[in-house]
Amino acid sequence: MTIVEPKTAFDAAVAGVAGPVETTPALYRTRVTHLRRAPVHHYFELNSYSWYVDLDALPRLPGWARPFARFDAGDHFHGVAGDTLRARVDAFLAARGIDLGGGRVTALLQPRVLGYAFNPLTLYWCHDAHGVLRHVIAEVHNTHGEWHAYVIPPDGPNPAMVRKRFHTSPFNGIDGYYLVRAPRPDAELDVTISLHRDNQPAIVGTLRGTRRPATLAQVLRLQVTKPLAPQMGALSLRVQGLILRARRVPVIPRVAAGAPEKRTASVAHI
Structure with missing residues (x-):
């Protein structure tokens, strides 16, 4: 039975064939931590999972299993109906004078699960035609349905x-x-992002995980151990937001800083 179309390293994993560590797609069981140092000390953790994929060979599960992992270009950047996520990334980079020459782009993200998407942070590793990593994109979504992407x-x-x-x-x-x-995910995923003010870390977030083979059995197992992962992630952050309000953390007035990109969906982040 074909699990993913087109054939990728996913098929090798299903067949039990060993491949290079950086092959895609892969799954990471993740642990997210968030530490706020000011104006109050606040810490929480969230366990979930993410997919690591090649944008030119996105996983495609059998029809009956697709509701558990659907990769929709409309959840990222801007574009036109029917285009691909790879096309949207290329257009985003081209607007900034960057041409990868057809090089590989891999991404760490959560797919739609039962029709719901929640991607507060998506990371893209952009390589040139010679396979050299040239840029990392961090695409961020906020509570107002807006998004912004940093080229790093x-x-x-x-x-x-x-x-x-x-x-x-x-x-x-x-x-x-x-x-x-x-760094690009390998056997382990280890991402750290810290917000600094006055040369001091105000908020420190980490995303860590261990690589798993992206088999159909693993996908189904995650629906049991981490059901409704995007929905639970959004709910968890809403709860944390309520806790911060209860602790009287001040709400900061929004000040225009350029023109954030707008999306119609709205999710909650802290």
């Missing part, structure tokens, strides 16, 4: 620094800068 230098010995330019939370303004450490 590839992972090096030090975290990349990028100025904050987008409202991600009613409890945060657009002041400060991010330090981003986002």
